[in-house]
Every structure is written in C-alpha cells, then in structure tokens.
Amino acid sequence: MNPVLSKMLFACGLGLSIPALADTWLIRDARVFDGERMHAKRSVLVKDDKIVDADFRGGAPAGAHIVDGAGRTLLPGLIDAHVHAYRHFELPLMFGVTTQIDMFTGVAAMQQISAKMRSNDNRTQADMYSAGTLVTAPGGHGTEYGMAIPTLTRPEEAQAFVDARIAEGSYFIKIVMEPGRPGHATPTLDLPTVKAVIAATHLRGKLAVVHVSNLADARAALEAGADGLAHLFNGERLSDAELAGFVKLVQQKRAFVIPTMSVLESIVGMREDDVTGDAGLAALLTKEQAAPLKVTYGQQVNAALMAAPNQVVAALGKAGVPLLAGTDAGNSGTQYGISVLHEMRSLVQAGLTPQQALAAATSAPARAFKLADRGRIAKGYKANLLLVQGDAGSDIGALHHIVEVWKDGDAVSPLRKAQLEKVAQELAPRTQPPLALPAGGRISQFSADKLASPIGIGWMPSTDQFAGGKSSVELKVQDAKEGEDGQRPLAVNAKVQAGFAYPWAGLAFMPGAQIMQPADLRGAKVLRFRVKGDGQRYNVGILSSGIQIPVNQGFEASAEWKEVALPFDGFKGIDFGAVTMIAFNAGPKVGEYQFQIADVRLVNE
Numbered sequence: 001m002n003p004v005l006s007k008m009l010f011a012c013g014l015g016l017s018i019p020a021l022a023d024t025w026l027i028r029d030a031r032v033f034d035g036e037r038m039h040a041k042r043s044v045l046v047k048d049d050k051i052v053d054a055d056f057r058g059g060a061p062a063g064a065h066i067v068d069g070a071g072r073t074l075l076p077g078l079i080d081a082h083v084h085a086y087r088h089f090e091l092p093l094m095f096g097v098t099t100q101i102d103m104f105t106g107v108a109a110m111q112q113i114s115a116k117m118r119s120n121d122n123r124t125q126a127d128m129y130s131a132g133t134l135v136t137a138p139g140g141h142g143t144e145y146g147m148a149i150p151t152l153t154r155p156e157e158a159q160a161f162v163d164a165r166i167a168e169g170s171y172f173i174k175i176v177m178e179p180g181r182p183g184h185a186t187p188t189l190d191l192p193t194v195k196a197v198i199a200a201t202h203l204r205g206k207l208a209v210v211h212v213s214n215l216a217d218a219r220a221a222l223e224a225g226a227d228g229l230a231h232l233f234n235g236e237r238l239s240d241a242e243l244a245g246f247v248k249l250v251q252q253k254r255a256f257v258i259p260t261m262s263v264l265e266s267i268v269g270m271r272e273d274d275v276t277g278d279a280g281l282a283a284l285l286t287k288e289q290a291a292p293l294k295v296t297y298g299q300q301v302n303a304a305l306m307a308a309p310n311q312v313v314a315a316l317g318k319a320g321v322p323l324l325a326g327t328d329a330g331n332s333g334t335q336y337g338i339s340v341l342h343e344m345r346s347l348v349q350a351g352l353t354p355q356q357a358l359a360a361a362t363s364a365p366a367r368a369f370k371l372a373d374r375g376r377i378a379k380g381y382k383a384n385l386l387l388v389q390g391d392a393g394s395d396i397g398a399l400h401h402i403v404e405v406w407k408d409g410d411a412v413s414p415l416r417k418a419q420l421e422k423v424a425q426e427l428a429p430r431t432q433p434p435l436a437l438p439a440g441g442r443i444s445q446f447s448a449d450k451l452a453s454p455i456g457i458g459w460m461p462s463t464d465q466f467a468g469g470k471s472s473v474e475l476k477v478q479d480a481k482e483g484e485d486g487q488r489p490l491a492v493n494a495k496v497q498a499g500f501a502y503p504w505a506g507l508a509f510m511p512g513a514q515i516m517q518p519a520d521l522r523g524a525k526v527l528r529f530r531v532k533g534d535g536q537r538y539n540v541g542i543l544s545s546g547i548q549i550p551v552n553q554g555f556e557a558s559a560e561w562k563e564v565a566l567p568f569d570g571f572k573g574i575d576f577g578a579v580t581m582i583a584f585n586a587g588p589k590v591g592e593y594q595f596q597i598a599d600v601r602l603v604n605e
C-alpha cells in the first residue's frame, strides 16, 4: 500500500476511535437523590459526559433531549462495591450499575478496561476499579478458580508482592483471611503477613480491603489496619457484648464494611427471588446470564444463619459506619447488575432506611474508594445516572422500574432494547429436539482400549490439577464382567490431596461434541449407574451452560454392587437442555478413594 495513504487511513482510524461527544439532556422535575439526600423536585442538566447543573432553573437549552421526571427518582449510577468481573461487562448497565469495584479478576481484563476508561471510551460497559490479583497463601481462597496466580507466605515478601500488584495496575489491594469451613481447613495467610501486606499497601497510598468470613478474623483485620472489610459473616446472632465491641472497633478504625448480603444468602441456600421473579428484570438476562441465579452455594436453606449479618448491618447502620452495597457477583447465586438491586433490598430488610441503602450503592462506595468523580449528582460529576419510576427514597422496590440509565452521558436504552430482543429471541421455543439417546440410554461403553460413549466426547479423568491442585486419579477398565449385559466396569482410584481449596478427583463425562459444549439431555429424566467400592461417599456433580460450580447429589459405593438412581430434578438449577459435564467425584475430604462404576444410563425412570 502507498505509505502516505496508509498513514492517512491510520489517522482516520484513530479519529474514528475517539468517541463522539454525547448530547445535552434535561431531566425535568424529578425527585433527585444526590447521593446523600433526597430533593423533592429538581431538574438536572447534563452536557456531554458531565452533570453541568444539578439544580437547573432556566429554560431548556436548544437541542436538549428533555426527559419528564415527574413521579420518578433520579439517582447517581449505582456502584457495586464487590464483584469479580471477568465477563458480561455490559450487563451491569442494564440495571443502572455504572461502576464495579472488582475484588479479584484476571490482570489482562483489568488492564483492558482501565485503558478504555483512560481514553474515555468505556460508554457501553460498566467502569471497573480492580484489585487485580488478590493476596492469598499458596492453596488459599482465591486459588480455586483455575487461574494460576502468585501467592505469598511471609511478611518479608509483602512489599515486593504489593508493589508487583500496583505495577500491574491494581487500584487497591485485596487480602484474604479465610480459614475454610469445619472439617475442611483452607491454607490462609498468618496474621503477621496480613499486617505486613496492609502496611506495605498503605506505604504506597493504596487501600487495603480484607476478605473475612468470621467475627474473629473481622476483628483481627481491623486491628491490623484494614481500610475495609470485603464481607460480613454468616452465623447466629452475636451476643450484645460481641456486637457492641465489633461496632466500636469498626468506628474506632474508621473502616468501611461491604456486607455482601447477596453471597452470604447464597451460602445459606437462599435465592434472589425478588429480582428473578420480576418479569421486567428477568427479561434482561439471557439464559446463560440467568443460570447463576438458579443455583446457590448452600445446598440446603438455612436462613437462620443470616441472623448475624442482619443484626450487624442494622447496628453498623445505626452507628453511622459507611456500609457499601456489594454483591460478590461472579459467584453462584449472584449476577452482575441485577444483584445490586437485590443487595439494596436485603440491606433495607436488615434495618437500613431506603435512603441509607441508596447511599450504600452511590456516595458511600465512591467516598470509601476515593472515586471523586462519581456517586453524586452535583456539578462537574460524571453523568452516570439512573432514572426510575416511583419514589426510591421510600420504596427501594422502585429501582426495579428503570426508565433510563446514562453512562458517561449516553443513554443506555438502545443497549437495553437490544438485550431485551436478544433474550426474547432466545426464549422462543427450541426448534431442535433433545439429543437422541442410545437404546436403553446407556452412555458407558468401557473397553480395554477406549472409554467410549455413543454420545458426546465421552469419558475422561477429572481432577483439581486443571485448577492448580494436586489430586490425581487412575482409571482402569476391569476384566470381570458385571450386570446382565456383561458390562465391563471401570475402576476409579482417586487420591485427593490438599493444595486446592475444594480438592477433587474422579471421572467426567462430557455429552457435547466438544469440550464443555452443551448438550440437550431432556430426552431423559434420571441418571442410573451401578457402583461398588470402599464404602465412602462420593458426588455426582453436573454442570450446565453458565454454571461454573457443579450441583451435586451424593452416593455411596458399598462393598456389593448396587444401582444408584438420581432424578434430574434433584440437581437444582441445572438446565438439562444445556448440560456440559456429568462428573463422579471423590473429595473434598483428603484421602484415598476407590470405586468401580458400570452401566451408566440416562433413562426416563
């Protein structure tokens, strides 16, 4: 190509990549929540990507888009103060969430979004301020997601570790204190290391936020100088003395708290029915995006364990401690954007006023994370705005009725409309019939040279090694035949080892034509198989599109052969129209395991 021409094209390309300035908007006569207080009737003028007048009195400027605010509430764009953002970056905008504080994601994703924000070219997705890689011990919480990350063990490593994160672009530092659950300890940083990391972080002028999951660690983190807590903790009610002592400590340390009710509820088996049951909100989630809201971490509902977080939120709210709405989206039971609406309702149910909950998702996170350009409706602030029907100051449910969202002064409604159409199209009746299953439904055809199946890519070993763990498994087809049809069983010898937060080893079946490709198994209703073994408990874990943590049902491998039948509807939240994996796993208890499996069938009863 002619070098001059190519230079010109390059220059034109550059010109096009600078976004066109947005328009002038006048939102007239709305209730305005400015981030801290409610104004009964105001007009707000927006020009390009900024709020130019938060209490506009004059006549509408020529060419301005005029939006009627009567009967409506205008709020700053919402901020989710605890997410793990690695996908669906546009989704938060659909629900009025214009900024996400990320508590651990891939470095590449963090750098990419930061670069777009710097060049003012991030209008179609939520802004993100990220911790990048969190700070945890080898094998500790945060290492279980299949992403190789650096870890640390000693206080002496703290400064270099923190400096490396800051060099990568971490906006703040997220530290993990997580001992695991009873019977399943997780390696965690010792207190001197936590203290050293916080000191190293403060030395560089950054914020240190600490993940905790119990009162003792929450207190220890605050004593160590944490700027904020990334969670509250599940449990029964605290004693009056424990509660008063904790509130006093948070106040003394001038810390902020991100309760993350959404994920705490998921841990105790509670679903976000308030938002998923709202047809208007649900219509904005694709099937894959809705999937995480159909599952929960806890397999049984134990709402009593929300007593502690509810009680602590109420007490902290009363004491004026900065509370930040954060969902932990990216985890089971939550989704970007929509879960913030649920989080705010949970905060109100715990005892905050609706206006306190609004502040928790706007001015409070902006102040806590030093985001000086957002979280308020005031002159010069970013034109990240949310307009809802009704009075959000007295009814937090008004946030379900979104009229318009603005990101950097751009109306989000065209994106919302496109999303609604995409979801509607997806919900149209499936035209493809379910996958044809083999006669008798048998999907295991084990022979000495092949672990075959008539459908999908078939059978393979599965261990936590893919996520950095140390467990191992050996599969061996047996000579002796089993069952009426003379099936050859497969011996599964698993060694589950520590080194990963939720260690496992076993056998996986993938029904799709490629790895993790979904298959429609609605032609069957029950999984049946024959098993014998060492008397230990095992899990069948199933994954479907959009679900990253398997939904389990247990079985026992006793000394005699027996048949196990697991109905599909016992795997709550799994879409059997899009199954990606069926696994037969040992773990998470460390140890040696042995079972034999034969005659695996997908049948109707």
Ligand SMILES: [Zn+2]
Residues within 6 Å of the ligand: 082, 083, 084, 103, 328
């Ligand atoms: Zn988290």
